Amino acid sequence: MFTFTPEDEKQIEKIVGKYPVKRSALLPLLTLVQRRDGYISPEAMKAIGGKLELSPAYVQSVMSFYTMYHTHPTGKYIILFCHNISCQLNGADDLLAYTSKKLGIDVGGTTKDKKFTLHREECLAACSGGPMMRVNDVFHENLTTAKIDKILDSLA
Amino acid sequence: MKILFKNIDMPGLTSLSVYEGQGGYQSFKKAFAQKPEEIVEIVKASGLRGRGGAGFPAGLKWSFLAKDVFPRYLVCNADESEPGTCKDRELLEKNPHLLIEGMILTSYACQVGTAYIYYRGEFQHAADLMDKAIEEAYAKGYLGKNIMGSGMDLDLYTHLGAGAYICGEESALLNSLEGRRGEPRLKPPFPAVEGLYAKPTVVNNVETLSAVPWIISEGAEKYAAIGTEKSKGTKLVSVSGHVKKPGNYEIVLGMSTRELIYDLAGGIRDDNKLKAFIPGGSSTPMLPADKVDVGYDYESIQAAGSMLGSGALIVMDHTVNVVEATLRLSYFYMHESCGKCTPCREGTRWMWQILGKLQAGIGTNGHVDKLLDICDNMSFKCFCPLGDAAVGPVASSIKNFRSDYEELVKKLQGGAVSV
Numbered sequence: 001m002f003t004f005t006p007e008d009e010k011q012i013e014k015i016v017g018k019y020p021v022k023r024s025a026l027l028p029l030l031t032l033v034q035r036r037d038g039y040i041s042p043e044a045m046k047a048i049g050g051k052l053e054l055s056p057a058y059v060q061s062v063m064s065f066y067t068m069y070h071t072h073p074t075g076k077y078i079i080l081f082c083h084n085i086s087c088q089l090n091g092a093d094d095l096l097a098y099t100s101k102k103l104g105i106d107v108g109g110t111t112k113d114k115k116f117t118l119h120r121e122e123c124l125a126a127c128s129g130g131p132m133m134r135v136n137d138v139f140h141e142n143l144t145t146a147k148i149d150k151i152l153d154s155l156a
Numbered sequence: 157m158k159i160l161f162k163n164i165d166m167p168g169l170t171s172l173s174v175y176e177g178q179g180g181y182q183s184f185k186k187a188f189a190q191k192p193e194e195i196v197e198i199v200k201a202s203g204l205r206g207r208g209g210a211g212f213p214a215g216l217k218w219s220f221l222a223k224d225v226f227p228r229y230l231v232c233n234a235d236e237s238e239p240g241t242c243k244d245r246e247l248l249e250k251n252p253h254l255l256i257e258g259m260i261l262t263s264y265a266c267q268v269g270t271a272y273i274y275y276r277g278e279f280q281h282a283a284d285l286m287d288k289a290i291e292e293a294y295a296k297g298y299l300g301k302n303i304m305g306s307g308m309d310l311d312l313y314t315h316l317g318a319g320a321y322i323c324g325e326e327s328a329l330l331n332s333l334e335g336r337r338g339e340p341r342l343k344p345p346f347p348a349v350e351g352l353y354a355k356p357t358v359v360n361n362v363e364t365l366s367a368v369p370w371i372i373s374e375g376a377e378k379y380a381a382i383g384t385e386k387s388k389g390t391k392l393v394s395v396s397g398h399v400k401k402p403g404n405y406e407i408v409l410g411m412s413t414r415e416l417i418y419d420l421a422g423g424i425r426d427d428n429k430l431k432a433f434i435p436g437g438s439s440t441p442m443l444p445a446d447k448v449d450v451g452y453d454y455e456s457i458q459a460a461g462s463m464l465g466s467g468a469l470i471v472m473d474h475t476v477n478v479v480e481a482t483l484r485l486s487y488f489y490m491h492e493s494c495g496k497c498t499p500c501r502e503g504t505r506w507m508w509q510i511l512g513k514l515q516a517g518i519g520t521n522g523h524v525d526k527l528l529d530i531c532d533n534m535s536f537k538c539f540c541p542l543g544d545a546a547v548g549p550v551a552s553s554i555k556n557f558r559s560d561y562e563e564l565v566k567k568l569q570g571g572a573v574s575v
């Protein structure tokens with residue numbers, strides 16, 4: 001069963017209050033749920049739609065447009081590994097392969113212990129610090145294999 | 157000459173008190189003593205142009221707002237997703253109050269009562285920092301009701317997207333901000349007439365809005381005295397790729413690209429030879445090394461066959477495989493095409509597939525011609541500029557480095573074949 005906590009309700013009120021039209025709160029509410037649960041279930045879509053007077057089908061249609069929303073559980077840490085031009089020129093492909101091997105998962109996969117999900121990402125606006133990856137909200141730049149080890153090994 | 161990056165590395169600059177200690181929020185007295193239209197005229201006279209990609213004069217855009225229609229909105233474009241571009245993030249994370257000040261001034265000039273900053277979803281951290289800065293600005297009376305006794309009310313909010321390059325295109329951004337799929341809208345009507353919630357809306361880039369406080373404080377003439385005849389002021393350039401010191405540099409427009417690469421960015425890594433550079437972000441045509449003396453300003457780069465774009469200089473040395481680099485850029489546009497119109501949705505995928513064949517060694521010279529044919533069938537035929545942006549890297553890499561394509565065909569096939 002999907003429910004909003006009292007703390008969520010407070011947040012939702014604040015978010016909806018930012019806009020003259022409720023529908024504008026759709027992306028922020030999807031993000032709120034995803035940050036809490038790690039993904040957005042059909043029940044969550046229905047509940048969010050209920051808050052904003054939108055049908056679950058509409059919610060799903062909008063949600064499916066954006067790459068950051070997950071419909072299935074993900075790892076505790078989501079790694080977005082940039083492979084676009086500036087990072088590519090500085091060796092991102094090899095480092096992504098290294099990370100994939102280190103974690104024992106393919107791009108798009110989640111480790112068995114549900115700790116890491118690895119994604120290949122388009123540009124993340126850290127081009128002059130490439131190669132780079134984003135682990136949850138944190139940007140890590142100028143990566144090397146040693147740096148990747150240090151970052152990933154230090155995460156609990 | 158530092159306008160945007162003055163004090164950028166000062167510790168604590170994200171806090172209001174440190175920002176004010178550096179002369180921040182001092183432009184209001186001067187601004188509020190004048191009529192909103194006068195502020196628009198000042199920004200027009202300064203020559204400030206949009207820093208998000210198109211280079212459209214900022215003041216002129218403001219003057220296009222539908223007359224006497226309210227409410228009006230201001231939306232700051234902080235979607236920053238063009239490969240190579242990372243300057244807005246630095247401004248947002250290190251100097252949020254500069255943007256707030258610029259947005260207050262712009263809102264005053266455009267008679268806006270509600271403003272939003274639209275961040276790409278991955279900028280959660282930057283948006284959290286901004287929320288704190290906004291809170292401080294409210295507490296100080298710079299936001300909210302009757303700002304500093306001026307009679308002006310302004311509410312400012314952050315809003316996060318969720319992963320989609322196309323949401324940087326202003327009309328797609330507005331759809332996204334309205335809680336819709338981020339597909340572009342038909343233009344006209346332009347946002348200045350029918351934008352957010354179908355009301356008159358100004359959309360400007362982070363860097364554009366961050367330049368406004370200096371212009372108001374120091375005057376239009378002083379700003380217009382910087383740069384070239386038509387490219388006024390300073391510009392942040394994100395330098396990336398094969399340089400020794402990649403980074404964001406604030407330059408006076410018109411500086412030679414050579415100076416930017418070899419002086420500011422320290423030259424090519426390992427002292428290699430320059431082969432190619434993309435001057436203004438992934439959407440702008442690639443140029444060969446012999447164009448490196450081009451002035452870094454809108455007109456000169458255009459005359460050299462490319463565009464200044466968002467100001468992202470991507471440098472490639474002689475070791476680069478141009479086809480491989482183009483393949484990656486092409487993947488990007490295929491991935492980011494919103495799918496609304498056929499030439500872009502199909503064309504980007506087709507180009508990516510052909511480039512993949514060429515790179516894999518199963519391509520022919522006929523494939524190279526086919527790529528040019530697809531480019532031709534996409535140019536100016538797509539619904540929004542993303543389609544043209546996708547053509548840029550492919551067409552320019554073939555134009556300038558066709559021999560790289562042909563070599564790949566020859567090397568791996570033992571002789572050129574045509575289809």
Ligand SMILES: Cc1cc2nc3c(=O)[nH]c(=O)nc-3n(C[C@H](O)[C@H](O)[C@H](O)COP(=O)(O)O)c2cc1C
Pocket residue numbers: 205206207208209210211212214233234235236237238321322323324325326327359360361362364365540541542545
């Ligand atoms: C595909 C596409 C992506 C864009 N991405 C951005 C972006 O990330 N940031 C931005 O400021 N402008 C972007 N733009 C340009 C905007 O549509 C718009 O022109 C700009 O935000 C206006 O602000 P300015 O006049 O201050 O530059 C993009 C345009 C297109 C066609």
Ligand code: SF4
Pocket residue numbers: 322340492493494495496497498500501538539540541542543544
């Ligand atoms: S050109 Fe591409 S991104 Fe733009 S509307 Fe058409 S499909 Fe969408």
